[in-house]
Amino acid sequence: MSATTATATTKMNALQAVNAAIAEAMANDPKVILLGEDVADREGGGVVGTTKGLSTRFGDDRVKSTPISEQAIIGAAIGAAIGGYRPIAEIMLMNFTTVAMDMIVNHAAKLRFMSGGQTAVPITIHMLTGAGASTGGQHADHLEAWFAHTAGLKVVAPSCATDYKGLMLSCIADPDPCIFIESMRTLFVPEEVPNDQGPIPLGKANVIQQGNDVTIVAYSGMVITARQAVQKLAEDGVSVELIDLRTVAPWDRACVLASVRKTGRAVLVHEAVRSFGVGAEIAATIHEELWGVLKAPVRRLGAPYSPVPFSKPLENAFLVQPDAVIAAVRSTLN
Amino acid sequence: MHQSHGANRIMPDAATQLDIYRRMVRIERNDDATRRIIKLGRLQMPYYSARGQEVIPSAVSVNLNPDDTICTIYRGIHDMVAKGVPLRPLWAEIAGRVTGTCKGKGGPMHITHPESGVMVTTGIVGSSMPIANGLAWAAKLDGSRRVSVAYFGDGASNIGAFHESLNLASLWKLPVIFVCQNNRFAEHTRYENCTAVDRISKRAASYDMPGETVDGNDPFEMYAAAREAIERARDGAGPTLIEAITFRFFGHVFGDDDKYMTKEEKAAAMARDPLPAFKARLLESGVATDQALAAMESDITAEVEDAIAFAMGSDFPSTDELRRDVYATEIAL
Numbered sequence: 302m303s304a305t306t307a308t309a310t311t312k313m314n315a316l317q318a319v320n321a322a323i324a325e326a327m328a329n330d331p332k333v334i335l336l337g338e339d340v341a342d343r344e345g346g347g348v349v350g351t352t353k354g355l356s357t358r359f360g361d362d363r364v365k366s367t368p369i370s371e372q373a374i375i376g377a378a379i380g381a382a383i384g385g386y387r388p389i390a391e392i393m394l395m396n397f398t399t400v401a402m403d404m405i406v407n408h409a410a411k412l413r414f415m416s417g418g419q420t421a422v423p424i425t426i427h428m429l430t431g432a433g434a435s436t437g438g439q440h441a442d443h444l445e446a447w448f449a450h451t452a453g454l455k456v457v458a459p460s461c462a463t464d465y466k467g468l469m470l471s472c473i474a475d476p477d478p479c480i481f482i483e484s485m486r487t488l489f490v491p492e493e494v495p496n497d498q499g500p501i502p503l504g505k506a507n508v509i510q511q512g513n514d515v516t517i518v519a520y521s522g523m524v525i526t527a528r529q530a531v532q533k534l535a536e537d538g539v540s541v542e543l544i545d546l547r548t549v550a551p552w553d554r555a556c557v558l559a560s561v562r563k564t565g566r567a568v569l570v571h572e573a574v575r576s577f578g579v580g581a582e583i584a585a586t587i588h589e590e591l592w593g594v595l596k597a598p599v600r601r602l603g604a605p606y607s608p609v610p611f612s613k614p615l616e617n618a619f620l621v622q623p624d625a626v627i628a629a630v631r632s633t634l635n
Numbered sequence: 636m637h638q639s640h641g642a643n644r645i646m647p648d649a650a651t652q653l654d655i656y657r658r659m660v661r662i663e664r665n666d667d668a669t670r671r672i673i674k675l676g677r678l679q680m681p682y683y684s685a686r687g688q689e690v691i692p693s694a695v696s697v698n699l700n701p702d703d704t705i706c707t708i709y710r711g712i713h714d715m716v717a718k719g720v721p722l723r724p725l726w727a728e729i730a731g732r733v734t735g736t737c738k739g740k741g742g743p744m745h746i747t748h749p750e751s752g753v754m755v756t757t758g759i760v761g762s763s764m765p766i767a768n769g770l771a772w773a774a775k776l777d778g779s780r781r782v783s784v785a786y787f788g789d790g791a792s793n794i795g796a797f798h799e800s801l802n803l804a805s806l807w808k809l810p811v812i813f814v815c816q817n818n819r820f821a822e823h824t825r826y827e828n829c830t831a832v833d834r835i836s837k838r839a840a841s842y843d844m845p846g847e848t849v850d851g852n853d854p855f856e857m858y859a860a861a862r863e864a865i866e867r868a869r870d871g872a873g874p875t876l877i878e879a880i881t882f883r884f885f886g887h888v889f890g891d892d893d894k895y896m897t898k899e900e901k902a903a904a905m906a907r908d909p910l911p912a913f914k915a916r917l918l919e920s921g922v923a924t925d926q927a928l929a930a931m932e933s934d935i936t937a938e939v940e941d942a943i944a945f946a947m948g949s950d951f952p953s954t955d956e957l958r959r960d961v962y963a964t965e966i967a968l
């Protein structure tokens with residue numbers, strides 16, 4: 302390929318990007334298999350169509366709809382992985398991982414270590430979540446901190462269609478179990494994705510915009526919120542460096558620390574409950590590593606210590622809004 | 636459920652009977668030695684003895700190939716020994732040494748030895764079954780005739796994973812054999828106080844798979860049931876649930892006082908020790924001589940003692956091991 306050739310792109314949303322990544326991986330590697338509730342075309346190719354067309358293209362042996370049995374789904378994925386396959390398991394919603402936590406936490410995460418490296422569990426577990434769609438308390442939690450706290454799991458949370466494709470490709474190819482989070486507010490945002498978009502490395506953050514005054518670290522749906530804030534701040538002359546973490550575990554310490562070393566200020570934004578969240582880990586690390594260069598205390602933004610509410614005004618108050626990000630940035634500048 | 640304990644069932648030939656007995660003795664000697672070493676204070680660990688349950692994995696394993704896989708549980712060292720895990724690395728793992736099967740990082744509840752087909756040992760009740768399904772799925776996708784065996788106890792038949800797993804295995808016609816070692820107690824709770832059916836094998840009917848209850852202390856019954864189930868699985872006819880009735884001689888965890896049963900009940904169960912019973916049968920039928928069995932037993936005792944010496948003489952793992960095998964690539968602490 303010539304470097305001067307313009308890269309061909311296709312306009313797609315995040316779900317279509319995930320579909321494209323899985324299709325590409327399945328076409329390239331016969332060991333890639335897929336299972337989950339409703340994933341086959343007979344059942345509509347997933348409740349939101351993420352896996353549409355895959356069973357027709359790759360056959361019912363490699364793409365299998367399952368009973369509503371999350372333990373059996375993850376268990377089958379783990380066993381098949383130990384048996385040499387690269388399963389992608391769909392858990393419809395992140396809250397439903399709770400009924401498969403034994404398989405994910407006690408088994409997928411630990412088998413490599415407990416076996417002294419003799420077995421491996423290269424599985425990708427992908428799932429939808431996120432508040433804002435009036436689904437109430439059990440269909441919208443961002444539980445990534447639980448998984449990030451479990452040694453052995455990788456936790457990936459993309460924010461845009463291109464990253465969905467590249468990160469999904471990396472998760473499927475990765476030798477370790479990956480939790481792949483599809484956040485509601487990012488799903489239906491279309492963008493031009495390069496047709497040859499390859500894997501985006503796990504554990505590497507993306508500096509969306511360079512800046513000098515303050516660093517904002519966000520991931521998943523909150524990148525969209527942060528972008529809105531950054532735009533307004535720019536109008537007021539505040540220069541923000543915006544980092545999309547992309548991978549929550551292992552997170553890109555080098556990128557975040559380098560940025561905060563430059564700006565001296567950090568605001569961390571996630572949708573999950575603020576207490577004991579991913580932001581707390583990053584804030585603690587920044588304080589430990591950069592105490593002398595910080596110009597202001599690190600600010601953390603997340604949901605209040607509350608279940609996801611149903612009523613619209615409550616749900617809006619639960620989610621971090623752009624104005625809250627702007628206020629937090631300003632507080633670090635004062 | 637079918638209960639075809641007829642005279643027309645397949646019988647183990649003389650060599651297979653001896654093979655079963657040899658595996659049983661290895662399990663028993665190994666178990667005796669483990670309890671001795673713990674009592675002496677030379678090893679510290681929770682030990683879930685399977686003394687009394689020797690027949691079940693022995694009669695299953697003579698029908699398995701090295702590339703057939705098993706997933707077992709914390710009370711599972713008998714299952715591993717029967718499947719062929721060598722005693723030296725097994726003992727080194729129990730002792731937490733770097734020469735262990737898992738470099739000392741798994742311990743007695745998490746032994747893995749892929750070479751002999753021991754793929755997962757779980758400390759979580761009920762969790763062998765969902766993973767055994769996946770290994771069976773892989774065997775099926777490979778187009779192979781491999782099977783996987785999930786071992787578990789009677790208590791595990793009351794956890795959701797059992798029901799999810801049997802349903803999926805039957806639906807997908809997976810080559811998996813669910814072997815329930817019913818030793819009549821779920822931890823300290825008597826079978827009938829926690830299980831709504833009188834026989835766990837009845838639960839197979841819910842999942843439209845063959846299920847049967849056998850005397851898990853009878854090598855002939857156990858062999859026939861296992862062989863039929865394994866052949867069915869190899870032939871693509873799907874899973875089977877075998878409930879093997881047995882008894883554990885040393886309670887839930889070694890050192891518990893068994894106060895949840897009467898002395899008489901325990902004595903009666905222990906009087907049905909499968910080892911002397913099978914030995915008498917082998918001698919009576921002329922399959923083996925006293926001398927030959929004595930030689931076999933002393934060889935096995937020596938093998939166990941050698942394994943213990945090997946383990947105790949091995950090094951502990953370096954603390955660097957905390958950084959390895961968390962992910963495929965080494966992590967920073």
